Amino acid sequence: MRNQRRNSILLHIAAVxxxxxxxxxxxxMVEASFAPQRDLVSRPMRWIxxxxxxxxxxxxxxxxxxxxxxxxxxxxxxxxxxxxxxVALAMIVGVLGAYAFARLKFPFRKATLLTFLATYMxxxxxxxxxxYFILNSxxxxxxxxxxxxxxxxxxxxxxxxxxxxxxxxIPDELEEAARIDGTSRVGALFRIILPSAKPGIFAAMMxxxxxxxxxxxxxLIFTSSDAAKTLPVAISEFAGRYTTDFGLVAAGGILAAxxxxxxxxxxxxxxVSGMSAGAVKG
Numbered sequence: 001m002r003n004q005r006r007n008s009i010l011l012h013i014a015a016v017x018x019x020x021x022x023x024x025x026x027x028x029m030v031e032a033s034f035a036p037q038r039d040l041v042s043r044p045m046r047w048i049x050x051x052x053x054x055x056x057x058x059x060x061x062x063x064x065x066x067x068x069x070x071x072x073x074x075x076x077x078x079x080x081x082x083x084x085x086x087v088a089l090a091m092i093v094g095v096l097g098a099y100a101f102a103r104l105k106f107p108f109r110k111a112t113l114l115t116f117l118a119t120y121m122x123x124x125x126x127x128x129x130x131x132y133f134i135l136n137s138x139x140x141x142x143x144x145x146x147x148x149x150x151x152x153x154x155x156x157x158x159x160x161x162x163x164x165x166x167x168x169x170i171p172d173e174l175e176e177a178a179r180i181d182g183t184s185r186v187g188a189l190f191r192i193i194l195p196s197a198k199p200g201i202f203a204a205m206m207x208x209x210x211x212x213x214x215x216x217x218x219x220l221i222f223t224s225s226d227a228a229k230t231l232p233v234a235i236s237e238f239a240g241r242y243t244t245d246f247g248l249v250a251a252g253g254i255l256a257a258x259x260x261x262x263x264x265x266x267x268x269x270x271x272v273s274g275m276s277a278g279a280v281k282g
Contacts, residue, residue, distance in 0.1 A: 026257075033057070033251035040246045056251040068238065072252060074226040075234035078144060079213055080259075082230060085148045086155050086212035087205055093152075094159030094204060099189055101160065102167035103175070113164060120157035124217050135222060142228050147219060151212045158211065159204045166200030167193060202267045210260055231256045 032040055033056060035049035063069020100106075101113050131150055132141075140146030170193060178188045194201065216232040223229045235252040238245065 029250045029253055032247050033254055035247055037245060037247060053247065056245070056248045059248070060251060060255065068248065071226055071229070071234050071237070072231075072255075075229045075231045076255070078147075078228060079230040079232075079256075081144055082147050082151060083209050083212040085144075086151045087208045089148070089152045090155045090159045090208045091201070091205060093156050094163050094208075095189075095194070095201070097156075097160050098163030098167055099193065101164040103172075113160065116157040117161050120154065120161070124154075128217070128221060131218070132221065141222055142224050144228050146222055147228060147230070150218050150222065151215055154215070155208045155211050159208055162204045162207070163197070163200055166197055170196045199269075206263060206267055209263060213256075213260060 031047075031049065034052050034054070035046070036051060036053045039046040039049050059067065060069045060072050063072075101109060131153075135141050135146045135150070138146075140149070174192050174196065175188045178192045179185065183191060214232060215230070216236070219230040219233050220236070223233060231252075235249060235256060238249045238252060
């Protein structure tokens, strides 16, 4: 009993330490977004701001045409369109493809799935030039459609891997019973498999959204105007040539982090169970 209590105390202490280390940079970013610029560049550093400065948020939300705020708002809309579209495409292709890999028997099934997974493991820089020439030939440079297609090529292999492993964990007997009752294979997929695979589907949707929302390299290279820039690119451009408003960068980072945090809080229980089943079993 004494050992169990000691282990429990040590576990909680470790959890608190890890939580502080994870949350401390975010807490500092929140403080920096409200601190005056002189406090951020002063030496020694001021850990408590001398006053609350809301000018960055005012600039972001109310800035006129051609301002930093206008660029940020356009980028927020572009990121939302790209991320939602990528999630929709990834789920359509991922669900149907993962079901085929999990339930159907065809030649080179495992080799094909590993090939898809291998493309996800390739470094982005290795695909940069081929993708640039492809988008240029199709006239999709500096367009949201081009970014959606590129990001989908990164996200779909990931969703295939997660969902196919999760579908394998669902007993075949459930689908067989539905088919004996006269349900088609497609009907069994939508009536039996998908309701049983909600944790895995929500986990795949969550991580697909994060991958598309946070993607930076391709968005930086393939876009050049506010019509297609996404949030990571817009925030990176807050840095000037000779000086950088660190508080403005922090404010942009906080606003960009809100949608993923909200989604993670809403679907956290599905994400944990879905990732544990999809990544370990299969």
